[in-house]
Amino acid sequence: MSKIDLTSLEWCELIFKDRNKSYGAYKMRQDLGRRQTFALILVSVVALVGFMLPRFIRMALPEQKEEMVEVTQLSALEEPEVKEENIIKKVEPIAPPPALKSTIKFTAPVIKKDEEVQDEDMMKSQDELTETKVQISIADVKGNDELNGQDIADLQEVITQAPEEEEEVFTMVEQMPQFPGGNTELLKYISKNVRYPAIAQENGIEGRVIVRFVVEKDGTIGEVQVVKGVDASLDKEAVRVVKTLPQWVPGKQNGRSVRVWFTLPVTFRLE
Numbered sequence: 514m515s516k517i518d519l520t521s522l523e524w525c526e527l528i529f530k531d532r533n534k535s536y537g538a539y540k541m542r543q544d545l546g547r548r549q550t551f552a553l554i555l556v557s558v559v560a561l562v563g564f565m566l567p568r569f570i571r572m573a574l575p576e577q578k579e580e581m582v583e584v585t586q587l588s589a590l591e592e593p594e595v596k597e598e599n600i601i602k603k604v605e606p607i608a609p610p611p612a613l614k615s616t617i618k619f620t621a622p623v624i625k626k627d628e629e630v631q632d633e634d635m636m637k638s639q640d641e642l643t644e645t646k647v648q649i650s651i652a653d654v655k656g657n658d659e660l661n662g663q664d665i666a667d668l669q670e671v672i673t674q675a676p677e678e679e680e681e682v683f684t685m686v687e688q689m690p691q692f693p694g695g696n697t698e699l700l701k702y703i704s705k706n707v708r709y710p711a712i713a714q715e716n717g718i719e720g721r722v723i724v725r726f727v728v729e730k731d732g733t734i735g736e737v738q739v740v741k742g743v744d745a746s747l748d749k750e751a752v753r754v755v756k757t758l759p760q761w762v763p764g765k766q767n768g769r770s771v772r773v774w775f776t777l778p779v780t781f782r783l784e
Contacts, residue, residue, distance in 0.1 A: 681771075683772065686765060692762075693760075707754050718744045718746075722743050722779045722781070723740040723741040725777070728774075737755050739752060
């Protein structure tokens with residue numbers, strides 16, 4: 514079997530024998546060989562240019578000479594001459610002066626006879642002090658450092674504030690304090706949170722403990738007292754439960770919140 518050149522015109526004529534040669538495929542088949550040759554030449558030229566382009570660029574640019582920088586070592590430099598007057602001398606620290614105490618001279622009182630006391634040394638009455646033109650002030654007292662002086666700090670007047678008087682605790686007010694939700698919720702809270710003391714259960718002790726407590730102006734529970742007790746263990750438990758009460762709506766008198774006593778019975782009953 515002989516080899517057939519697919520790009521030859523004879524092969525193209527053989528394929529399109531007795532066919533419509535005006536069809537576009539016949540023209541494309543005729544030009545196939547030229548197109549392949551052109552494509553091969555174009556790819557070869559592009560590859561050659563890409564390979565040679567960097568060399569052309571290096572040839573076109575001038576060569577850059579490397580500049581040599583001479584580095585001078587600091588150790589090779591000559592040390593400058595230092596004159597004696599330019600040398601900074603070390604200053605020795607000066608000891609601080611002794612602390613100056615704020616003191617006043619204390620003169621011991623001397624008892625003298627009335628005839629030996631001069632008028633200017635006698636104590637003045639309040640009226641005389643009021644009429645005198647001499648101003649009395651402690652602002653002019655200056656400290657000194659006398660050997661037998663007394664430190665002013667020891668003579669400072671200690672100003673104490675008078676204890677604040679506790680506000681009155683009312684028994685009855687226009688608007689009594691109220692537990693959130695009313696008395697029903699208060700009784701539920703007591704029955705839910707009270708813990709019957711074991712020693713009282715073993716001894717069969719029961720009864721009603723009457724407790725009174727202060728509802729503060731902010732609704733918190735203040736002082737708690739046992740008005741009528743039954744047993745030490747029951748009384749202690751009643752006080753404990755009352756102290757755990759949440760914040761109340763405070764009582765009011767004349768439109769302002771006040772402290773109010775509130776009485777509460779706590780019942781302990783064995784079933």
